[in-house]
Structure formats: structure tokens, C-alpha cells
Amino acid sequence: MSPQALRAPLALVALFMTPAAAQAAGAAAAAAPAPALAYPATERGDTIDPQFGVDVADPYRWLEDDVRVNPKVAEWVAAQNRVTDAYLHTLPGREAFRARMTELFDYERFGLPRKAGKRYFYTRNDGLQPQSVLYVREGLKGQGRVLLDPNAWAQDGATALAEWRPSEDGRYLLYAVQDGGTDWRIVRVMDVASGENVSDEIRWVKFSSLSWAKDGSGFYYSRFPAPEEGAAFQSLNEHHAVWFHRLGTPQSEDVLIHATPDRPKLNNSAVVTDDGKYLLVVGSEGTDERYGLTLYPIGKKGAGKPRVLVDDFANNWEYVTNQGTRFTFLTNKGAPRQRIVSFDIRNPGRLTQLVAESEDTLVGASRVGDRIILSYLGDAKSEAEMVTLDGRKVADIKLADIGSASGFGGKSLDPETFYAFSSYARPTTIYRLDTATGKTEIFAEPKLTFKPADFTVEQRFFKSRDGTEVPMFLVMKKGIDRSKGSPTILYGYGGFNVSMTPAFSPTRLAWVDKGGVLAIANLRGGGEYGKAWHDAGRLDKKQNVFDDFIAAGEYLIAQGITGRGQLAIEGGSNGGLLVGAVTNQRPDLIAAALPAVGVMDMLRFDRFTAGRYWVDDYGYPSKEADFRNLLGYSPYHNIKEGAAYPAVLVTTADTDDRVVPGHSFKYAAALQHAQAGDKPHLIRIETRAGHGSGKPTDKIIAEAADKYAFAAKWTGLDLE
Numbered sequence: 001m002s003p004q005a006l007r008a009p010l011a012l013v014a015l016f017m018t019p020a021a022a023q024a025a026g027a028a029a030a031a032a033p034a035p036a037l038a039y040p041a042t043e044r045g046d047t048i049d050p051q052f053g054v055d056v057a058d059p060y061r062w063l064e065d066d067v068r069v070n071p072k073v074a075e076w077v078a079a080q081n082r083v084t085d086a087y088l089h090t091l092p093g094r095e096a097f098r099a100r101m102t103e104l105f106d107y108e109r110f111g112l113p114r115k116a117g118k119r120y121f122y123t124r125n126d127g128l129q130p131q132s133v134l135y136v137r138e139g140l141k142g143q144g145r146v147l148l149d150p151n152a153w154a155q156d157g158a159t160a161l162a163e164w165r166p167s168e169d170g171r172y173l174l175y176a177v178q179d180g181g182t183d184w185r186i187v188r189v190m191d192v193a194s195g196e197n198v199s200d201e202i203r204w205v206k207f208s209s210l211s212w213a214k215d216g217s218g219f220y221y222s223r224f225p226a227p228e229e230g231a232a233f234q235s236l237n238e239h240h241a242v243w244f245h246r247l248g249t250p251q252s253e254d255v256l257i258h259a260t261p262d263r264p265k266l267n268n269s270a271v272v273t274d275d276g277k278y279l280l281v282v283g284s285e286g287t288d289e290r291y292g293l294t295l296y297p298i299g300k301k302g303a304g305k306p307r308v309l310v311d312d313f314a315n316n317w318e319y320v321t322n323q324g325t326r327f328t329f330l331t332n333k334g335a336p337r338q339r340i341v342s343f344d345i346r347n348p349g350r351l352t353q354l355v356a357e358s359e360d361t362l363v364g365a366s367r368v369g370d371r372i373i374l375s376y377l378g379d380a381k382s383e384a385e386m387v388t389l390d391g392r393k394v395a396d397i398k399l400a401d402i403g404s405a406s407g408f409g410g411k412s413l414d415p416e417t418f419y420a421f422s423s424y425a426r427p428t429t430i431y432r433l434d435t436a437t438g439k440t441e442i443f444a445e446p447k448l449t450f451k452p453a454d455f456t457v458e459q460r461f462f463k464s465r466d467g468t469e470v471p472m473f474l475v476m477k478k479g480i481d482r483s484k485g486s487p488t489i490l491y492g493y494g495g496f497n498v499s500m501t502p503a504f505s506p507t508r509l510a511w512v513d514k515g516g517v518l519a520i521a522n523l524r525g526g527g528e529y530g531k532a533w534h535d536a537g538r539l540d541k542k543q544n545v546f547d548d549f550i551a552a553g554e555y556l557i558a559q560g561i562t563g564r565g566q567l568a569i570e571g572g573s574n575g576g577l578l579v580g581a582v583t584n585q586r587p588d589l590i591a592a593a594l595p596a597v598g599v600m601d602m603l604r605f606d607r608f609t610a611g612r613y614w615v616d617d618y619g620y621p622s623k624e625a626d627f628r629n630l631l632g633y634s635p636y637h638n639i640k641e642g643a644a645y646p647a648v649l650v651t652t653a654d655t656d657d658r659v660v661p662g663h664s665f666k667y668a669a670a671l672q673h674a675q676a677g678d679k680p681h682l683i684r685i686e687t688r689a690g691h692g693s694g695k696p697t698d699k700i701i702a703e704a705a706d707k708y709a710f711a712a713k714w715t716g717l718d719l720e
Helices: 004-014 019-031 071-089 093-105 506-513 531-535 543-558 574-585 609-618 624-633 662-674 697-715
Strands: 048-051 054-057 114-116 119-125 133-138 145-148 159-166 172-179 185-191 196-205 218-223 241-246 255-258 267-272 278-284 291-299 307-310 317-323 326-331 339-344 352-355 361-368 371-378 381-388 393-397 404-411 414-423 426-434 440-444 455-463 469-477 488-491 517-521 567-572 592-596 647-653 681-686
Touching: 071 662, 071 681, 071 697, 093 506, 093 697, 114 159, 119 159, 145 172, 196 218, 218 267, 241 267, 255 267, 255 278, 255 291, 278 317, 317 361, 326 361, 339 361, 361 404, 361 414, 371 404, 381 404, 455 543, 469 506, 469 543, 488 506, 488 543, 488 697, 506 517, 506 697, 517 543, 543 567, 543 574, 543 624, 567 574, 567 697, 574 592, 574 624, 592 697, 647 662, 647 697, 662 681, 681 697
Parallel strands: 488 517, 488 567, 567 592, 592 647, 647 681
Antiparallel strands: 048 054, 114 119, 119 133, 133 145, 159 172, 172 185, 185 196, 218 241, 241 255, 267 278, 278 291, 291 307, 317 326, 326 339, 339 352, 361 371, 371 381, 381 393, 404 414, 414 426, 426 440, 455 469, 469 517
């Protein structure tokens, strides 16, 4: 994800000034040149890669090495952290943010319950626990009992409970352990009644669904071959295969169900159908939701002969339910904003439409009892409705506000479901819905340390460079003086069909609570308006994403929401790429940049771990047209020497095996070498953390406090 001497006198002067004058002084101090930092010396190599007639220099290639393997990289990381920590220690807003974020995090919160047999399983965090704890109830109104407490697994709280799933009857719990933020999982099984683990343990699981056989005899999972020694966090992920594990047996006896050795780049995930009679394997090569479908009948002797249902890998196919041989799917085939169709597996090419495409984007469908619940996005806000199994509308599901709803999972023989709802200023509330009666009731509602009514959420639309209208959410505190600009954080992602919907974040709310404005732009490349919106922001259209983000910043300034020298930009992963590219293209627009775990070297991203999946959005560096497009915006390759860059705080983690930290290492080294302006260009490298998931609460707060104190310093947010 300035020296104190420069700021301390300002705090004293502000006591004797009007609020307007104090803010002007704060902005002036933020814009004032700071003494040059003494960055650690970083060795520059002479690596040059000739590609399509272009000599591409890569002087920091050595920083791609794993910090656990190369002591030289480890020394560089330690040196950078020393400089960054010393600088961050001088920021007066750091402790103020840390204290407020801690207060906002300190509330009881629940995860979505799952029903199995008569038992209900759910996660709960009492507020500041590093990791949420898994509980079980005997019946809906039963007393919660701690089943798994991951806080006891590691002294630093960085070992997390990842995916989990109870068996159909609730007798067993299948769960995955995530250590230090890695994407790798260790899968174990617990006897729920005793709370004791059984002997089963599965290794080298990654990007896997976990699906029980209906009789509870075992489960299906996906894994990669064991990597070579020392290569677990960098080697390419290939040869993903589906296996069946029978309870009580060692992993060495697991049965290989589905593998694609002729297509080693395919990911293969499996789900047992509602009736338990089939195993559906979904194959995908990249991130563009273009799937193949293979169906295995399940008998007493295991999986039978496969039947290929879809093999063109051209469209999205998400299993909803089946009634015998008639299967229902959510798909974008013939419907860019998606629809619901069914077909008989004996003739999968003959589709029957159940729910037509609409103006809103259909993003989810699940069967609960004899109903299908449909989840939509209308201008990036959640909407939901129930239909019959043949697609006839039953009722809308009334949601609380502008926000995001998730969940709606269930079973074909049970009308009960749960869903979560949250918004920017409203933490998650869990609701229980009976699809037979339509009755909704609260399952768990947080007690808050703040008043949601103290904040406002607006949606605006602005025009991008090519005239496209793009939505953006604005969050601010009621009563904020809107006659002059306010320090603002503009957040974006813009890729991989991911939609930026309203969601609660204690760390972001702390920024707003301190008087800043939060803006979240729904850029092209996301999924807010279906396939066309996604396609308009990927491959050779990727520049549209950067143009949208730049236009969002210009709109905020033109509307007086923020002012020149008051705008910070933030994004993570693909959003880190976004921030890096826009910082290169428009350094004049922004005061501070916060790129987190970003994809910064667009010519080598496909050579590490999961990077090869991303060619659907980015293209192939090995193809000339894609290469030239990627080289044109790659953050690492487009840093301008001597330019007046904004303040930049890069964040990453040493165990990030999705976007390997070498991306951020190389980018930060190049930025420091370029001496691009007199503002700080720092990198904060977390230890025992990964791409984001599984990070303990204290590390989330510490990183966010550092980032927002840094943004406050350089946008002039007055924290006194």
C-alpha cells in the first residue's frame, strides 16, 4: 500500500490566524521546497534489452531478486526503510491519523454467515484484533463458539485465515492458512464438534475454490506443482490442476481430476453443482473473464468421463444452478452488460434466455431456495432483485442507501440467505433474507464510534478527454467550507473489469473526518458499465484510463472542490500503475502520489508469478504493437529526469507474490536517481505482508497513517 522544523513553526503561527489564513499558510508551506533527502545509494547496472529496434535500459534489474534470496536486495530494502521511517517520523499528522484510525477501527464487525446442517459459521472481530475469528452457532439464535482464532497462529498477527467452507452437514470445516500475505495456501480440515484438526493437510494451493463432495467424503481443490527451492515467490504460476482429496488420506494419494498439460497457462477451478451430481470445471487463461467449461459426472467411484460444454474461451460463464441436465448461467454472450441463460448439457449451444440484458450491469446471480437473486450495478451503486427459476421477476430487494451489497449465497433446498451492505460512511451491516416470504431482518449491526450522518456522499459525472462521461463519488464531512478548495485524495483503479463501488474504510474516513475530501473515480477499464466499459480501458485503449483520472483531477480543481497544490492521488496494484503513469504524464496536476503495490515495469510484468495472467488487460510485451504501447506509459521507463515531480510515497511488501515488489523497488530507485524535483520520493516496504489480503489490523493502520500523513503534509491539510 518533511523535517519537523519546517512544520512546527507553522503550528504556532496558526494559533493566531484566521482559519482561511491558516489554510493558506499551510498550503504555502506544503508547496515550499524541502531540503534534498539523502537517499541510499543504489547501484546502477548496464543491462540493456534490444526489443523491436529499441534499446531498453534496465539499470535496476538486480532489484527484481527475492529479498529472502539475495542479501544485497535485503540490504537495499533496509537502507530505504531507514530513510523513509526517519522522514515519516517527522510528520506531525502521523500520530493524529494513527489515533483516529484506531478509534474508527474499534467496533465489532461480522462476516457473512454460512449455514451447514443446523450450524451457522461466521467471522467476528472485536475491533482491533489483528485477524478476525471464526465462530460457529448451533442454530440461528445459538451462542457463538470460537472455532478458529488465527490470532494465536503467529506472534506478529500476520498469519491469517483465508478461504473456508463447512461440509454440507456442518460436521467438518475446510480452511486455508495464509502466512505473511502470500497467495500460497496451506489447507487443513477441522472436526467442528471437537474443534480439533484431523490429519489432512494440503500444500501448494493457490487461486483455488474449495468445494466439498455432497457426502462429505472429501473435497475438490486446485493447486500448482511445487516450485523449485527458493522460487516460491517469483516463479511463474503454470500447470494449475484440479484434484480430489479423500478425508483421512495423505496428499500423495489425491486423485488428479482435471489437468491441461497442452495449455499450461490455464487456471482450472472446480465447483460441485447444487444437486451434487456434477463437478463443473471452469478454465481461464487470463483475467478477462473468458472461460471454458468442462463437466464431470460424479458417481460412487468418483468423477466420470468429462463433457466439454464451452471451449471457445470467448465469454463469461458463471454457474447459477441446475435442474437435472438443464444448467443456468450468468453470461455476457450476446449481452455486454450480462444476462441469465440456460441450456441442456446435451445441447449446450442452444441457449434459452431467462433474464434479458438491462441498462444496469448484472454482476451476480445465485440460487436461494426456489428463487434466483440478481445483483446489479446502476451507476456503480448496488441494486438487487429476486426472480423465479425461469426468470420471472418476484420483487426488488430494498437496500439501505447508496452503497454496496454482497453475499446472497444459499442452497437450492433452503430459502434463507444473508447479505452485507455498506457505504462510504456506513460500516457493514449483515442482513438475513427469507426468499420465500421476502422478510428481511438484521443479523448483525455494528455499534459505532462516530455518526454516519456527519458525512455526505455525492455522485458527480465529469467529461474525460474524449467526451466520455465518467462517474465519481465524493465523500466529505458535513459543514466543510466548500467556498474554497479542500485537500483531496483522488482514488482510482481502472482495470480488470473491477468496479469501484461504495464501501466503508476506517482509514479513508479518518482522512475525511480530519477535513479532507475523498474522491473515487469509476474509470474505464472497470466493470461498472459492462464489457464495453472494460474494453475501453485496456490494451491499446489503456491511455483512456489515465485520461479519465487526469480529467477527474481537473474537474475537482475546476469545481473548487480542491485547489492547485491540494490534490493527492492514490491507487493500488493496477491502481498503482495508474498513479505511476499519471504522475509521469501530469506531475503539475498533483501535490502527492501514493502508488501501492503497483505494476511499474510494463515490459517484464509477465515473467513473474501471476503476472502472465494480466496480458488480457495489458497486452504481450513480446508482441511489437503491444510493446510500443506498453513502453509509452510504463511508469518505470517514463520517469523524466529533472522534472518537477510531486511528493511520492511508494508502498509495497516483501512477501507480495502477486505483484512482486521488484516493480516498486525499480520504480523508486529510478525516481530517486532522476532527482525529479525537490520533494521527497520515498518507498515504504512492509515486512511479513503481501499484496493486501491477510494483513493484520495494526499494520493496516500503521501504513495508512503514514500514507495519509504524507498526503496531508504535501496537500496542506491542517491537522492542528
